[in-house]
Amino acid sequence: MKRLLIATHNPGKVREYRQLLRDLPLELTYLDEVGITEEVEETGQTFLENAIQKAMGYAELSGMLTLADDSGLEVDALGGAPGVHSSRYAGPGASDQERIDKLLRELEGVPEEERTARFRCVIAVATPDGRLCAAQGTVEGIITESPRGEHGFGYDPIFYLPDKGRTMAELLPEEKNRISHRARAAHAIKPLLKSCGEEGTTNE
Amino acid sequence: MKRLLIATHNPGKVREYRQLLRDLPLELTYLDEVGITEEVEETGQTFLENAIQKAMGYAELSGMLTLADDSGLEVDALGGAPGVHSSRYAGPGASDQERIDKLLRELEGVPEEERTARFRCVIAVATPDGRLCAAQGTVEGIITESPRGEHGFGYDPIFYLPDKGRTMAELLPEEKNRISHRARAAHAIKPLLKSCGEEGTTNE
Numbered sequence: 001m002k003r004l005l006i007a008t009h010n011p012g013k014v015r016e017y018r019q020l021l022r023d024l025p026l027e028l029t030y031l032d033e034v035g036i037t038e039e040v041e042e043t044g045q046t047f048l049e050n051a052i053q054k055a056m057g058y059a060e061l062s063g064m065l066t067l068a069d070d071s072g073l074e075v076d077a078l079g080g081a082p083g084v085h086s087s088r089y090a091g092p093g094a095s096d097q098e099r100i101d102k103l104l105r106e107l108e109g110v111p112e113e114e115r116t117a118r119f120r121c122v123i124a125v126a127t128p129d130g131r132l133c134a135a136q137g138t139v140e141g142i143i144t145e146s147p148r149g150e151h152g153f154g155y156d157p158i159f160y161l162p163d164k165g166r167t168m169a170e171l172l173p174e175e176k177n178r179i180s181h182r183a184r185a186a187h188a189i190k191p192l193l194k195s196c197g198e199e200g201t202t203n204e
Numbered sequence: 205m206k207r208l209l210i211a212t213h214n215p216g217k218v219r220e221y222r223q224l225l226r227d228l229p230l231e232l233t234y235l236d237e238v239g240i241t242e243e244v245e246e247t248g249q250t251f252l253e254n255a256i257q258k259a260m261g262y263a264e265l266s267g268m269l270t271l272a273d274d275s276g277l278e279v280d281a282l283g284g285a286p287g288v289h290s291s292r293y294a295g296p297g298a299s300d301q302e303r304i305d306k307l308l309r310e311l312e313g314v315p316e317e318e319r320t321a322r323f324r325c326v327i328a329v330a331t332p333d334g335r336l337c338a339a340q341g342t343v344e345g346i347i348t349e350s351p352r353g354e355h356g357f358g359y360d361p362i363f364y365l366p367d368k369g370r371t372m373a374e375l376l377p378e379e380k381n382r383i384s385h386r387a388r389a390a391h392a393i394k395p396l397l398k399s400c401g402e403e404g405t406t407n408e
Binding site: 048052129130131132133134135136188189191192194195196198 | 252256333334335336337338339340392393395396398399400402
């Protein structure tokens with residue numbers, strides 16, 4: 001079976017992708033399993049640029065078909081911030097709570113109808129011979145005035161899903177994984193990933 | 205039949221793509237035919253960045269499946285120059301002859317074995333809903349000491365193909381089109397283009 005390198009050090013993410021891509025004839029592995037210790041820099045201005053940088057960089061390092069993603073929260077009233085800076089919005093060492101506090105401060109006084117936001121995930125897949133695919137998934141929501149819910153991580157407690165009547169952190173993990181921006185991006189990349197994996201790539 | 209927008213104002217390029225992609229069930233059109241007059245900027249540092257910018261930009265403007273390419277000459281002894289600046293290497297209004305003269309001056313005294321170079325073409329295909337594919341094609345050659353041949357354009361007269369024993373400008377157009385970097389990129393993008401065109405895109 002063909003192998004697909006997931007460009008992450010996080011075994012949890014690999015498990016999620018195994019689930020999302022289970023109907024493809026691919027054997028998933030990740031950086032630590034194949035012994036890649038070099039880091040590919042993410043210097044892009046967009047999720048797409050970062051996902052492409054990582055997918056291409058690790059495809060070159062590994063010689064394997066490689067998948068990378070980048071994702072974050074875009075708040076319309078803040079011109080799309082925190083965006084690609086979502087995970088370091090309150091500085092490098094800050095906690096989820098500090099990032100949430102900062103975001104709520106920035107949105108103080110902004111009425112509900114202007115607190116629209118979305119989680120966006122971009123997935124890129126690259127081959128060592130320079131072919132590339134990318135697709136994205138989004139989930140639309142509203143930033144609440146205060147956190148609610150115990151599940152998930154990051155901005156989930158202040159991201160309200162009007163369709164569900166709950167914040168992302170009030171969804172059970174299985175439910176979140178079904179509707180998440182990453183699940184939607186994975187669904188959109190599948191037909192492309194098939195073509196990318198099929199041609200010109202050596203079996204390993 | 206599904207339509208594919210070729211992001212160019214050049215009918216000659218469209219004819220070439222009609223030939224290269226003739227076995228795909230796509231009806232090719234181009235910017236002037238669909239009445240798009242806005243210009244999408246190319247500000248990238250690489251062929252890939254430029255091809256992606258154009259494909260995504262025109263897919264958004266047109267609402268259509270869109271193909272864009274970017275290509276140029278990379279000379280190893282010049283660290284990959286002229287690269288993305290190939291068509292304006294001797295300034296904005298300069299002629300092919302002036303660009304060739306400049307390149308030969310830059311390579312003065314460089315021995316043959318260090319005059320290696322390649323033509324590279326990157327093709328990107330984007331859908332209005334944010335899916336994206338890219339592939340590349342290259343042709344390896346040697347920069348001659350002086351121009352030879354009357355066909356082609358750009359740097360063709362100083363690009364020697366060891367396999368053919370001739371410069372690119374000494375090849376007949378049909379022969380050049382068969383082995384060109386664009387032909388090779390088109391061949392590589394085909395399976396990806398099929399997937400990109402199939403799913404999630406409306407028939408027009």
